[in-house]
Amino acid sequence: MDQGAAAVTMDDVAAAAGVGKGTLFRRFGSRAGLMRALLDADEQxxxxxxxxxxxxxxxxxxPLPRLLAFGRLRLDFVRRHSDVLCEAERDSPGGYGPAGAVLHTHVRLLLARAGADGDLDIQADALLSLVNAGYVRHQLLDRHRTPEELADGWAEVAVKLCRRETVRRSRRR
Structure with missing residues (x-):
């Protein structure tokens, strides 16, 4: 009976694997660490x-088309893995683990190359918050938004961040 990632306990996994619960904790550190390990191959x-x-x-x-394509790719990834992602983020809210650091670095780099200015770390975090598993789940289930609306929202914000510098430069001329 599949009840989703939230229903999985370390006891369940240990019993299914034929190992002690301590073995799991030594290997993965926490239940969230186990969930991150489940996502690792797909993240890579x-x-x-x-x-x-x-x-x-x-x-x-x-860079801008790459950033827009990345948003759609990540949104699709989050939709497919939302149960496990929500559980994986329990001890590192917002996805600030190793995989999250790769995403942040990538988005920050694309923002810089696309002409965004200002605090690119905060801008990258703001964009990534739009594809956070908890946020996406809330938008889809509670607010009845469509995946297309969420992807369009990502694109709108990304374009606005990248166009600010272009607008400022044209006003100076």
Missing amino acids: EMQQAFMFGPPPLGPQAP
């Missing part, structure tokens, strides 16, 4: 796509 696959893949995600694409 996604990272390969945006770091080395073809356009529009990969490095051969211009």
